[in-house]
Amino acid sequence: MPDTSRPKRTFFVIMEYNEIAKACEGLSYRDKFRLAQFLIQMARKEEELQNPQSRIGVSKDENCKDTAVSESNSIEYVMERIGKLRPGKKKTLLNSIQAMYQFQGGISEKDQETIIAELQERKFLRIESENRVVYLR
Numbered sequence: 001m002p003d004t005s006r007p008k009r010t011f012f013v014i015m016e017y018n019e020i021a022k023a024c025e026g027l028s029y030r031d032k033f034r035l036a037q038f039l040i041q042m043a044r045k046e047e048e049l050q051n052p053q054s055r056i057g058v059s060k061d062e063n064c065k066d067t068a069v070s071e072s073n074s075i076e077y078v079m080e081r082i083g084k085l086r087p088g089k090k091k092t093l094l095n096s097i098q099a100m101y102q103f104q105g106g107i108s109e110k111d112q113e114t115i116i117a118e119l120q121e122r123k124f125l126r127i128e129s130e131n132r133v134v135y136l137r
Contacts, residue, residue, distance in 0.1 A: 037102060044105030075118050090131035
């Protein structure tokens with residue numbers, strides 16, 4: 001009968017960069033991409049925690065124009081890409097938007113919905129019954 005009175009101990013091994021790089025050589029190319037994406041997301045989150053003032057949407061007065069321009073450019077970029085892809089269902093549209101931001105640390109579901117709302121406001125598309133996407137341009 002196993003001893004359940006003592007909790008199991010978890011040990012963490014701290015590895016240096018060179019050790020990690022050497023260990024990664026054995027990974028498949030897909031696992032290397034997955035690991036790279038994970039590390040980028042972790043680094044972005046850490047950067048946001050350490051430097052919250054540099055996040056989009058939390059800007060000083062002098063940066064408001066730059067933020068508005070970057071958000072406008074972002075919507076224009078999404079419109080261009082979605083216009084080429086033309087996904088037919090809302091779920092596919094959400095996946096397409098998520099893929100556009102995957103190498104920039106990802107995008108939240110709330111931000112994806114905000115982008116879709118902006119696309120609808122600009123009369124680029126609309127979502128109809130059964131989550132079908134209809135393109136207006």
